[in-house]
Amino acid sequence: MPLDIEEFRKAGYKAIDRICEYYYSLQDKSVVSQVQPGYLREALPEEAPEHGEDFDAIQDDYQKLIVPGLTHWQHPSFFAYFPTACTFEGMLGDLYASSATNPGFNWSCSPACTELEAVVMDWSAKLLGLSPEFYNTSGIGGGVMMTTASDSALTAIVAARSRHIRTHPGTPLDKLVIYVTSQTHSLGLKAGLVLGLQVRVLDVKAEDNFAVRGESVKKAIEEDRESGREPFVLVATVGTTSSGAVDRIDEIGTVLREYPNIWLHVDAAWAGMTLSCPEYRETARLEAINNYATSFCTNFHKWGLVNFDASTLWVRERTLLTDALDITPEFLRTKHGDEGTVIDYRNWHLGLGRRFRSLKVWFVLRSWGVEGVRGYIRKCIALNDIFASAIRSSPDFELVTPPSFALTVFRLSPSTLTPQPLSLESLNDLNRLFYTRLSKRHDLLLTQTQLNGVFCIRFAVGAARTEEADVRRAVDVIREEATLAASAWQEVKATG
Amino acid sequence: MPLDIEEFRKAGYKAIDRICEYYYSLQDKSVVSQVQPGYLREALPEEAPEHGEDFDAIQDDYQKLIVPGLTHWQHPSFFAYFPTACTFEGMLGDLYASSATNPGFNWSCSPACTELEAVVMDWSAKLLGLSPEFYNTSGIGGGVMMTTASDSALTAIVAARSRHIRTHPGTPLDKLVIYVTSQTHSLGLKAGLVLGLQVRVLDVKAEDNFAVRGESVKKAIEEDRESGREPFVLVATVGTTSSGAVDRIDEIGTVLREYPNIWLHVDAAWAGMTLSCPEYRETARLEAINNYATSFCTNFHKWGLVNFDASTLWVRERTLLTDALDITPEFLRTKHGDEGTVIDYRNWHLGLGRRFRSLKVWFVLRSWGVEGVRGYIRKCIALNDIFASAIRSSPDFELVTPPSFALTVFRLSPSTLTPQPLSLESLNDLNRLFYTRLSKRHDLLLTQTQLNGVFCIRFAVGAARTEEADVRRAVDVIREEATLAASAWQEVKATG
Numbered sequence: 001m002p003l004d005i006e007e008f009r010k011a012g013y014k015a016i017d018r019i020c021e022y023y024y025s026l027q028d029k030s031v032v033s034q035v036q037p038g039y040l041r042e043a044l045p046e047e048a049p050e051h052g053e054d055f056d057a058i059q060d061d062y063q064k065l066i067v068p069g070l071t072h073w074q075h076p077s078f079f080a081y082f083p084t085a086c087t088f089e090g091m092l093g094d095l096y097a098s099s100a101t102n103p104g105f106n107w108s109c110s111p112a113c114t115e116l117e118a119v120v121m122d123w124s125a126k127l128l129g130l131s132p133e134f135y136n137t138s139g140i141g142g143g144v145m146m147t148t149a150s151d152s153a154l155t156a157i158v159a160a161r162s163r164h165i166r167t168h169p170g171t172p173l174d175k176l177v178i179y180v181t182s183q184t185h186s187l188g189l190k191a192g193l194v195l196g197l198q199v200r201v202l203d204v205k206a207e208d209n210f211a212v213r214g215e216s217v218k219k220a221i222e223e224d225r226e227s228g229r230e231p232f233v234l235v236a237t238v239g240t241t242s243s244g245a246v247d248r249i250d251e252i253g254t255v256l257r258e259y260p261n262i263w264l265h266v267d268a269a270w271a272g273m274t275l276s277c278p279e280y281r282e283t284a285r286l287e288a289i290n291n292y293a294t295s296f297c298t299n300f301h302k303w304g305l306v307n308f309d310a311s312t313l314w315v316r317e318r319t320l321l322t323d324a325l326d327i328t329p330e331f332l333r334t335k336h337g338d339e340g341t342v343i344d345y346r347n348w349h350l351g352l353g354r355r356f357r358s359l360k361v362w363f364v365l366r367s368w369g370v371e372g373v374r375g376y377i378r379k380c381i382a383l384n385d386i387f388a389s390a391i392r393s394s395p396d397f398e399l400v401t402p403p404s405f406a407l408t409v410f411r412l413s414p415s416t417l418t419p420q421p422l423s424l425e426s427l428n429d430l431n432r433l434f435y436t437r438l439s440k441r442h443d444l445l446l447t448q449t450q451l452n453g454v455f456c457i458r459f460a461v462g463a464a465r466t467e468e469a470d471v472r473r474a475v476d477v478i479r480e481e482a483t484l485a486a487s488a489w490q491e492v493k494a495t496g
Numbered sequence: 497m498p499l500d501i502e503e504f505r506k507a508g509y510k511a512i513d514r515i516c517e518y519y520y521s522l523q524d525k526s527v528v529s530q531v532q533p534g535y536l537r538e539a540l541p542e543e544a545p546e547h548g549e550d551f552d553a554i555q556d557d558y559q560k561l562i563v564p565g566l567t568h569w570q571h572p573s574f575f576a577y578f579p580t581a582c583t584f585e586g587m588l589g590d591l592y593a594s595s596a597t598n599p600g601f602n603w604s605c606s607p608a609c610t611e612l613e614a615v616v617m618d619w620s621a622k623l624l625g626l627s628p629e630f631y632n633t634s635g636i637g638g639g640v641m642m643t644t645a646s647d648s649a650l651t652a653i654v655a656a657r658s659r660h661i662r663t664h665p666g667t668p669l670d671k672l673v674i675y676v677t678s679q680t681h682s683l684g685l686k687a688g689l690v691l692g693l694q695v696r697v698l699d700v701k702a703e704d705n706f707a708v709r710g711e712s713v714k715k716a717i718e719e720d721r722e723s724g725r726e727p728f729v730l731v732a733t734v735g736t737t738s739s740g741a742v743d744r745i746d747e748i749g750t751v752l753r754e755y756p757n758i759w760l761h762v763d764a765a766w767a768g769m770t771l772s773c774p775e776y777r778e779t780a781r782l783e784a785i786n787n788y789a790t791s792f793c794t795n796f797h798k799w800g801l802v803n804f805d806a807s808t809l810w811v812r813e814r815t816l817l818t819d820a821l822d823i824t825p826e827f828l829r830t831k832h833g834d835e836g837t838v839i840d841y842r843n844w845h846l847g848l849g850r851r852f853r854s855l856k857v858w859f860v861l862r863s864w865g866v867e868g869v870r871g872y873i874r875k876c877i878a879l880n881d882i883f884a885s886a887i888r889s890s891p892d893f894e895l896v897t898p899p900s901f902a903l904t905v906f907r908l909s910p911s912t913l914t915p916q917p918l919s920l921e922s923l924n925d926l927n928r929l930f931y932t933r934l935s936k937r938h939d940l941l942l943t944q945t946q947l948n949g950v951f952c953i954r955f956a957v958g959a960a961r962t963e964e965a966d967v968r969r970a971v972d973v974i975r976e977e978a979t980l981a982a983s984a985w986q987e988v989k990a991t992g
Contacts, residue, residue: 002864008584009516015588016508019595020501033607037838040611041633048619052865055585058858062592066855069608073598081605084849086597088504089551092511094594096558099515101582101797101804102569103644109577111529112565115536123544137537147643148599150847158690165692173669173692186823186848193821194654194846195691196661196669301597301849308597309851325689327682342533350690351646352682353580353797355805359562362554368498369548 001052011055018063019091023074026465030442031075035068074463076470077444082241082270082302082407083462089367090307093360103353107342108334110356114343117145117358123365124312127373128275128298131290134314136343142318144348145310145357149269150187152297152313153235155321155350157191160233160263160294162324167261168230173197177224177231181212181247182452183240185267191235200224200231206452209401210243212236214251221259233263238284239271242449242458244404246271249285253292263294269311272298274381274405277374283405294320303406303462305364305376310357322347380406380461383471387459390475396482400451406461409451417486428455433492434485441481444474497548507551514559515587519570522961526938527571531564570959572966573940578737578766578798578903579958585863586803589856599849603838604830606852610839613641613854619861620808623869624771624794627786630810632839638814640844641806641853645765646683648793648809649731651817651846653687656729656759656790658820663757664726669693673720675730677708678948679741681763684731696720696727702948705897706739708732710747717755729759734780735767738945738954740900742767745781749788759790765807768794770877770901773870779901790816799902799958801860801872806853818843876902876957879967883955886971892978896947902957905947913982924951929988930981937977940970 003011043065073084104113118136121143125134136142146152157178165171173196180188181202192199202220204210217234224231234256236247249266256262266289274280275298281287289296295315300306315321326347336342346352365373388403391410398413411431414422422430435448435457447458461471499507539561569580600609614632617639621630632638642648653674661667669692676684677698688695698716700706713730720727730752732743745762752758762785770776771794777783785792791811796802811817822843832838842848861869884899887906894909907927910918918926931944931953943954957967 002868003584005516005519005584008519008588009512011584011588012512012515012591013509015591016505016512019508019592020505022595023501023504032604035607035611037603037607037832038611040608041615044615046618047622047866048861049865050867052868053862055863058585058862059588062855066592066608066612067596069606069611070596071598071604071606072596073606074596081599084597084599086594088499088501088507089554090597091591091594092504092507092555095508095511095587095591096515096562098582098587098590098803099518100563100566100568100570101580101586102567103577103580103804107533108528108567110565110567110569111531111533112536112562115531115534115565116562119537119540122542126543148847148849150849154846158692161692162689190821190823190846190848193658193823196654196657307594308599308849325686327686327689336533350650350686351644352686353644353646353804359558365544366549366554367551369545370543371546372498372548 001054003055007055011059014059018059022067026072026074027076029072029075031072031078031445032442033069033071034442040065040069071445074465076463076466077474078463079459079461079474080445080447082460084308085301085303085305086307087305087364087464089363090305090360093363094307097356097359102356104356105346105352105354106334106344107336113356113358114345116362117345118343120358120361120365121145121312121314124300124361125314127365127370128272129281129286130296130314133316134296140318141314141316142343143312143314144345146313146349147309148311149185149267149297149299150190151350152311153187153265153267154191154194155313156263156265156295156315157195157233158350159320159324160265161195161197163263163320164230164232164261166323171230175228175230177229179217179220179231179234181237183210183242183245184235184237185241185269187267188235198229204245206401210240210245210451212247212252214248214255217252218255221255221262231262233265235265235267238266238268238289239404241270243401243409243451244271244407245401246283246285246404249288249292253288256292264292266293266296269297269299270302271405273303273377276370277377280405300361303377303380305368305373305464306361310361318348325349376464383461383466383468384408386468387461387471387475394479400454400456408459409449409456410459411454411456412482412485414486417483418490424453430485430489431455431457433489434482437481437485438478441477444477497550499551503551507555510555514555518563522568522570523572525568525571527568527573527941528938529565529567530938536561536565567941570961572959572962573970574959575955575957575970576941576943578956580804581797581799581801582803583801583860583960585859586801586856589859590803593852593855598852600852601842601848601850602830602840603832609852609854610841612858613841614839616854616857616861617641617808617810620796620857621810623861623866624768625777625782626792626810629812630792636814637810637812638839639808639810640841642809642845643805644807645681645763645793645795646686647846648807649683649761649763650687650690651809652759652761652791653691653729654846655816655820656761657691657693659759659816660726660728660757662819667726671724671726673725673727675713675716675727677733677743679706679736679738680731680733681737681765683763694725700741702897706736706741706947708743708748710744710751713748714751717751717758727758729761731761731763734762734764734785735900737766739897739905739947740767740903741897742779742781742900745784745788749784752788760788762789762792765793765795766798767901769799769873772866773873776901796857799873799876801864801869801960802857806857814844821846872960879957879962879964880904882964883957883967883971890975896950896952904955905945905952906955907950907952908978908981910982913979914986920949926981926985927951927953929985930978933977933981934974937973940973
């Protein structure tokens with residue numbers, strides 16, 4: 001029985017109440033869902049019901065069947081991956097947006113969607129200190145909201161390929177090369193798969209903190225060009241997933257000045273939000289971004305307090321997108337579109353329809369204010385500093401690379417817990433065992449990675465409710481599990 | 497000042513109340529927003545506020561500044577484009593999903609997201625009568641939720657290209673050709689732009705009701721292959737945008753049996769929902785879809801009562817997607833993923849992170865029931881029949897092509913309103929003038945199109961609140977504007 005307006009009011013209040021309950025009890029839940037594969041299929045009928053069901057029962061099933069199957073990314077002890085933002089303002093923005101759903105593909109199909117997106121992208125550009133060249137008001141550059149950083153990067157790479165082919169007509173696609181580094185997010189390799197293009201993965205060194213340097217880029221370009229390949233885009237990262245590395249955008253930018261046809265896309269999906277704080281702009285290489293980036297992306301849905309999805313992409317020239325992606329069949333023609341007086345965002349992205357994402361960004365920026373956003377970023381970094389100091393001061397742990405913003409990458413490297421120093425291989429084995437123990441716990445969550453052959457553990461702060469006590473408790477748990485892991489490992493060694 | 501839990505409860509109730517008000521007053525609003533380009537930028541500050549603002553004021557600004565800038569796709573007199581669904585159940589599904597935001601890229605990062613998606617895709621497959629080969633329980637085929645039909649088609653085309661290259665190693669990308677028809681949604685040409693591949697646009701004939709036939713496909717394939725090109729995917733449509741044409745999937749499928757390496761993607765973004773009703777399955781060519789489609793897409797967010805975005809894609813072999821798109825770096829490895837016991841949907845689509853979209857589908861299917869969904873589809877088609885009959889029985893209008901499901905394409909073709917029969921050119925001019933008049937009205941919205949050089953007007957029924965009275969009123973308005981258009985046109989002719 002479809003809900004009528006008054007039934008919706010009742011169901012809506014109940015949903016709001018349930019969400020309040022969820023947040024009151026969040027810290028008592030297991031961070032990671034404890035369900036087993038297939039749990040939900042067993043609990044549900046094999047097909048949709050013939051007759052409509054009572055909505056109360058449906059909402060109760062959400063509580064009973066879905067909540068236990070969630071891993072709680074907003075749990076104060078969620079230190080895994082990177083954060084995925086969730087704020088009450090973001091939720092309400094999404095709620096209003098879905099109450100008047102429309103596909104937003106051009107200005108007239110809902111002017112507010114396009115207009116607000118153009119405005120909040122400028123607000124966000126200013127918040128991050130981006131050059132006015134990227135503002136929508138520039139009329140030349142501009143910003144657009146995408147689903148994810150993968151979407152943003154893919155769009156940039158498509159536009160780069162399109163420009164390359166326009167300026168070098170007849171180039172076989174098989175000659176083109178996308179540049180990424182061994183630390184680039186999977187979006188780099190995935191773009192290669194999607195577009196069917198070659199990807200060259202540039203190596204990085206531990207001594208450079210896993211950032212790619214200008215000279216590696218220059219060497220690769222020269223090699224490729226000599227052998228007839230044509231690099232046309234480089235994806236650089238500010239804040240890599242594995243270790244938070246910040247590529248040397250300054251050096252890369254200088255090199256690329258000699259190769260103006262190579263597009264520089266800067267993926268700052270996670271760390272881009274640090275640019276909201278003036279004191280981190282140097283570390284996050286804002287000046288180089290402003291000088292050299294052809295496109296720049298950060299995800300407000302990661303560390304920017306806006307609910308998923310809210311990836312923001314800026315380009316220095318909007319025509320680079322529209323020249324690559326403009327399609328206007330008769331049924332999409334409109335008076336304002338024909339006149340060119342408005343932005344038709346459908347020509348700035350890969351699909352046609354789009355959600356009204358800017359509303360939640362607007363709600364968050366207004367409710368938190370610039371000061372509130374900065375306060376949150378600073379707090380996360382301060383909490384990570386507490387964690388990193390604890391690791392640094394412990395004789396049985398080591399930082400694998402310097403902490404980056406709110407991310408610490410560390411490993412167990414016993415000096416008291418095992419009798420003698422261990423080889424890399426043994427250390428990797430020990431750390432795998434240590435991580436396996438950690439990942440079985442219900443009260444916190446971290447993730448694993450590898451850095452040039454070193455198995456290590458990532459600790460990322462970002463859930464809006466994480467406090468100092470949560471971080472200190474994590475340190476205790478990690479120490480305890482380290483001791484147990486080391487002794488278990490020694491037992492295995494002794495008996496093996 | 498960020499909202500705390502109790503402030504959120506208050507703000508949430510208010511949002512729910514505002515949405516109720518919106519729906520109580522919807523029919524009194526202008527269907528199309530009457531704002532002018534730039535209206536919102538003028539009303540907003542140039543940057544985000546330094547200090548957080550009161551959320552009451554923000555919600556009030558939504559009412560004051562955003563609502564007037566919306567075109568109301570849920571208005572009962574919205575007959576433009578195709579519908580974009582919006583139900584209370586869909587909204588609440590989205591609300592719960594955003595209350596526990598997570599990026600859903602693999603099973604363990606929130607098991608419920610993957611599990612529910614796998615289940616509701618099977619429920620939906622059954623609702624539509626798809627072959628069990630497409631069910632997730634088949635272990636071979638399967639279904640996945642995407643953002644839009646463009647996303648679904650692009651994914652299918654990428655997988656098709658990847659398969660083609662695997663089976664024909666060394667094929668230059670420049671030889672590959674995507675097949676679409678002149679009636680295919682812009683997603684076809686856009687996929688060509690995105691992937692940098694050739695697109696061959698097959699002509700269709702009015703006598704075939706703008707559907708592509710098997711013989712055209714066969715002829716094109718033979719021509720292309722003779723000249724060294726390699727068609728590898730064909731996008732067929734069930735319910736084209738311009739006229740609701742249903743391509744001859746049966747004939748195309750038979751032809752493609754001879755070319756098993758050509759992937760048949762069936763885009764039924766709009767009309768796919770008619771498959772929920774047994775009586776439309778023959779018209780919508782279910783049997784041929786089940787026999788021949790490599791992949792099939794429909795958008796629940798169009799005519800399926802689920803809020804945007806909710807595009808559903810099924811493939812006959814899931815490995816066709818994962819072979820093309822699997823990326824598993826160290827930091828994304830999980831126990832269950834390594835064991836292969838779960839679906840990791842990130843390898844079924846182009847990005848990494850994804851929204852928890854299945855929740856709103858689950859809510860809608862349970863609350864409406866199969867019976868409710870069918871009742872809604874049948875009602876829309878019945879309302880369109882009323883409209884089409886009125887057009888058919890009027891001496892001054894003609895149907896340009898037979899009505900298709902809930903879409904009527906018509907034009908003014910005066911036998912009483914003008915003194916003598918008009919040429920095609922004159923008819924097109926007259927209809928443009930007629931459409932311009934119609935599109936200036938606030939009380940209803942239709943869209944224009946062209947069919948093989950004939951300018952025509954589309955009338956699509958789909959808003960969940962449209963009733964017979966709305967359709968009859970639309971007929972009256974259209975008749976009235978036709979009379980005025982014809983006399984204005986004659987005046988221009990007389991004085992010109």
